[in-house]
Amino acid sequence: MDFNPALGDVAAIRWHGLAPSLPMARSAAPDTCDTCDTCAVRNLCLPCGLDREGRAILAKLLSGRRRLRKGQKLYREGEPFQFLYAARFGSFKAICRLRDGGEYVSAFHFPGDLMGFDGMADGHHPTSVIALENAEACPIAYEQLMEACAHSSPLLKRVSRLMGMQLVREYRCSKMVSGRHAEERVAGFLLQLSEWMKERGYSAREFQLRMSRADIGSYLGTTLETVSRSLSLFAREGCITVDNRRIQLVDPERLRICHAVRTG
Amino acid sequence: MDFNPALGDVAAIRWHGLAPSLPMARSAAPDTCDTCDTCAVRNLCLPCGLDREGRAILAKLLSGRRRLRKGQKLYREGEPFQFLYAARFGSFKAICRLRDGGEYVSAFHFPGDLMGFDGMADGHHPTSVIALENAEACPIAYEQLMEACAHSSPLLKRVSRLMGMQLVREYRCSKMVSGRHAEERVAGFLLQLSEWMKERGYSAREFQLRMSRADIGSYLGTTLETVSRSLSLFAREGCITVDNRRIQLVDPERLRICHAVRTG
DNA sequence: CGGGCCATTGAAGTATGTCAAAGTTTGTGG
DNA sequence: CCACAAACTTTGACATACTTCAATGGCCCG
Numbered sequence: 001m002d003f004n005p006a007l008g009d010v011a012a013i014r015w016h017g018l019a020p021s022l023p024m025a026r027s028a029a030p031d032t033c034d035t036c037d038t039c040a041v042r043n044l045c046l047p048c049g050l051d052r053e054g055r056a057i058l059a060k061l062l063s064g065r066r067r068l069r070k071g072q073k074l075y076r077e078g079e080p081f082q083f084l085y086a087a088r089f090g091s092f093k094a095i096c097r098l099r100d101g102g103e104y105v106s107a108f109h110f111p112g113d114l115m116g117f118d119g120m121a122d123g124h125h126p127t128s129v130i131a132l133e134n135a136e137a138c139p140i141a142y143e144q145l146m147e148a149c150a151h152s153s154p155l156l157k158r159v160s161r162l163m164g165m166q167l168v169r170e171y172r173c174s175k176m177v178s179g180r181h182a183e184e185r186v187a188g189f190l191l192q193l194s195e196w197m198k199e200r201g202y203s204a205r206e207f208q209l210r211m212s213r214a215d216i217g218s219y220l221g222t223t224l225e226t227v228s229r230s231l232s233l234f235a236r237e238g239c240i241t242v243d244n245r246r247i248q249l250v251d252p253e254r255l256r257i258c259h260a261v262r263t264g
Numbered sequence: 265m266d267f268n269p270a271l272g273d274v275a276a277i278r279w280h281g282l283a284p285s286l287p288m289a290r291s292a293a294p295d296t297c298d299t300c301d302t303c304a305v306r307n308l309c310l311p312c313g314l315d316r317e318g319r320a321i322l323a324k325l326l327s328g329r330r331r332l333r334k335g336q337k338l339y340r341e342g343e344p345f346q347f348l349y350a351a352r353f354g355s356f357k358a359i360c361r362l363r364d365g366g367e368y369v370s371a372f373h374f375p376g377d378l379m380g381f382d383g384m385a386d387g388h389h390p391t392s393v394i395a396l397e398n399a400e401a402c403p404i405a406y407e408q409l410m411e412a413c414a415h416s417s418p419l420l421k422r423v424s425r426l427m428g429m430q431l432v433r434e435y436r437c438s439k440m441v442s443g444r445h446a447e448e449r450v451a452g453f454l455l456q457l458s459e460w461m462k463e464r465g466y467s468a469r470e471f472q473l474r475m476s477r478a479d480i481g482s483y484l485g486t487t488l489e490t491v492s493r494s495l496s497l498f499a500r501e502g503c504i505t506v507d508n509r510r511i512q513l514v515d516p517e518r519l520r521i522c523h524a525v526r527t528g
Numbered sequence: 529c530g531g532g533c534c535a536t537t538g539a540a541g542t543a544t545g546t547c548a549a550a551g552t553t554t555g556t557g558g
Numbered sequence: 559c560c561a562c563a564a565a566c567t568t569t570g571a572c573a574t575a576c577t578t579c580a581a582t583g584g585c586c587c588g
Contacts, residue, residue, distance in 0.1 A: 096439055099524045104442045106435060118435060120428025126435060146424065150417045156410055163427050164384025170434040171370060171382060171390060175360055177441075178368045178485050182576070213535065221442050221485075223577060228536055244535075244585075260363045446544065476566065487545060492568055508553070508567075 035059045044112030044199065045086050046140070046158060054154045061144050068131035074115065077128045081119025083139040087111050090135020091210040093219075094118075094127040105218040107169070108132075108211065110196050116142075117166050132210040177221050185220040186230035187259035190240070194249055205252070209245040234258070299323045308376030308463065309350050310404070310422060318418045325408050332395035338379065341392045345383025347403040351375050354399020355474040357483075358382075358391040369482040371433070372396075372475065374460050378426050380406075396474040441485050449484040450494035451523035454504065458513055469516070473509040498522070 036047040036055065047055050065088060068074060074085055077097055092109040106127055109115050115137065119125040149156040176188040198204035209216070213224040213231075220227070231247075234240045239255045241248040249255060300311040300322065311319050329352060332338060338349055341361055356373040370391055373379050379401065383389040413420040440452040462468035473480070477488040484491070495511075498504045503519045505512040513519060 096435065098439065098443075102443070104439070106438060106442075117428065118431055120424055121432040122428075126432060146417070146420055150414055150420055153410070153414045156414055156420075160384055160410065160427075163424075163431075164381065164386075167382055167427075167431060167434065168385040168390060170431070170438075171360065174370060174434075174438065175362065175368070178370075179362075179366065179482070212533090218443070224535080225537085225578085226576065229576095232536070477568095478566080488567080489546085489569085490544060493544095496568075 035062070039088060041088070041112035041200065046114065046162065048158070050154055050158060054152055054158070057148050057152050057155060061140055061148060062138055063141075064139070066137045066139055068135045068137070070131055070133050072131050074129040074131065074137055075125050077125060079125050081116065081123050081125055082142060084114050084116045084142055084145065085129075085137040085139055087113045087115060088136040088138055091132045092129050092135060092137075093132055093211060093215055094129050096127045103218070105211075105215050107173075108215075108219065111200055114162050114166070117163055132215075173219075182220070182222045182226045183230045183233065184259050185222065186216070186227055187234070187255045189216060189220060190234075190247065190249065191252065191255060191259060193247075194252065204249070206246070206248045209247060299326070303352060305352070305376035305464065310378065310426065312422070314418055314422060318416055318422070321412050321416050321419060325404055325412060326402055327405075328403070330401045330403055332399045332401070334395055334397050336395050338393040338395065338401055339389050341389060343389050345380065345387050345389055346406060348378050348380045348406055348409065349393075349401040349403055351377045351379060352400040352402055355396045356393050356399060356401075357396055357475060357479055358393050360391045367482070369475075369479050371437070372483065375464055378404075378430070381427055381430050396479075437483075446484070446486045446490045447494045447497065448523050449486065450480070450491055451498070451503075451519045453480060453484060454498075454511065454513065455516065455519060455523060457511075458516065468513070470510070470512045473511060 036042045036045065036058065039045065042048065047058055050058065066074060066085065068090070074092060075083075077095075087109050089111050091111075092113075092115065093105050094107040094109065094115070095103045096106045097103050109129070115129055116125065118127055120142075145159065149159055172192070176192070177185055180188070193207065193209075194204045197207045211219075213227045217224040217227045231240070231242050234255065235242045237254070239249070239251045239258065241250060300306045300309065300319065303309065306312065311322055314322065330338060330349065332354070338356065339347075341359075351373050353375050355375075356377075356379065357369050358371040358373065358379070359367045360370045361367050373393070379393055380389065382391055384406075409423065413423055436456070440456065441449055444452070457471065457473075458468045461471045475483075477491045481488040481491045495504070495506050498519065499506045501518070503513070503515045503522065505514060
């Protein structure tokens with residue numbers, strides 16, 4: 001495969017009328033440079049907690065960004081694993097093909113998340129990652145990152161921690177799904193989303209769903225109809241308001257109860 | 265908490281009439297020493313692929329073993345994360361408490377697996393790991409391991425790969441569960457178990473389940489009754505034979521079909 | 529403005545959870 | 559080594575939460 005994941009489809013580069021600029025090329029403008037210092041999510045992402053030296057090392061690993069329009073793929077299932085990607089803005093879903101041709105959503109990613117760890121096992125990505133809206137991600141060459149980790153203990157610690165967080169996120173997901181009724185799953189999903197929004201400085205009470213009901217259903221191991229019905233139910237009970245993809249958590253506490261214990 | 269995870273319950277040490285020997289103490293007998301060279305699963309575990317130097321570094325990190333009787337805990341939920349544990353023999357389950365007091369099985373572990381990565385995220389284990397039979401695991405001090413990784417690039421690569429495999433295992437599990445009917449899940453579980461047995465040099469066609477039907481049900485997001493019924497069904501159809509916990513895969517190919525597509 | 533995607537809601541069928549009872553295996557203590 | 563108890567497994571009957579199928583309406587993008 002002579003496909004360079006850091007480059008991607010040419011179509012991905014032209015976007016919103018911007019002049020096509022190769023993402024691997026270092027930008028000429030110094031304020032849109034490839035250090036993390038100006039990034040909105042630097043406190044969630046790799047550089048968080050690193051000293052000046054660690055960040056200098058990190059800066060050398062970063063080279064340009066990948067800009068994606070809604071629906072475009074950051075990487076594809078089966079592609080060789082060469083890069084981790086830090087989500088800069090926009091949101092993403094990871095999908096996984098099943099033998100029978102179906103697909104399911106295995107994860108959602110938001111700014112500050114590191115994506116692509118799944119390729120570490122055997123050097124190929126088992127999932128595809130798709131932008132749910134116009135989005136941008138910073139490719140990080142994995143080999144170089146490991147090399148850098150071998151020289152910078154703080155960087156190694158940071159990377160390990162992020163890997164651990166990825167694992168824990170998986171756990172939390174199965175915890176949310178395991179043995180729970182559909183409504184509890186949807187309630188849990190909304191609460192988790194609210195958490196994520198809060199972490200990123202957005203309102204925890206009101207937010208926009210970036211994914212379809214079908215995506216949510218797939219992620220939660222149920223159907224889009226059940227998701228829709230659950231949302232309608234919560235709205236009828238006054239826990240939330242739903243306006244298409246705009247969600248308002250009117251009574252998060254009650255939603256939490258819905259999540260924890262089955263409502264009668 | 266002044267509980268030393270590498271030491272564990274004193275009861276865990278007395279086992280099968282063996283003289284109590286502190287697992288942290290280096291064994292006097294040279295052939296039961298703490299290097300990996302004599303271990304049955306060295307080709308699945310950490311040392312795999314490491315050169316002489318890498319293994320020498322690794323040997324210095326290992327100090328004794330944790331011996332557990334059936335039902336005893338290797339580590340507990342909430343405990344500070346200090347060690348990774350390499351499963352040496354026996355099998356394990358990881359359980360995760362839910363808010364409502366219930367528990368669910370989040371993973372099974374077999375010899376060669378590295379356990380405890382989940383603690384990397386915030387320094388505490390979110391799960392407990394319990395021995396399903398008499399078992400032994402090698403504690404590896406995490407801080408020291410990271411330190412060693414900073415000096416040995418091959419070791420770092422090996423550790424990263426194992427972390428990746430852990431992540432992928434999670435993915436595979438959700439893939440097995442996601443959107444599938446109970447029978448397909450059980451079929452998938454048997455096939456995965458068969459894989460694991462084969463990897464470890466045991467028969468892929470005939471093996472003993474180390475876990476209860478309830479454990480399997482919990483792991484697969486269903487009930488013990490459904491697991492039992494699925495097994496009975498497969499047996500009636502001639503795909504497998506079931507003698508309590510002894511399973512024989514008579515027709516793995518047909519089982520694979522049961523796993524992939526719904527049988528009519 | 530039109531077409532396609534997405535969301536909502538209803539009705540009906542079914543897979544699976546729940547409850548219960550009986551049989552089996554395993555472990556313990558005399 | 560045997561006997562008893564506890565834990566586990568199997569199987570049946572029943573209830574129900576959820577999927578599936580279908581039809582309608584809204585939203586967004588070209």
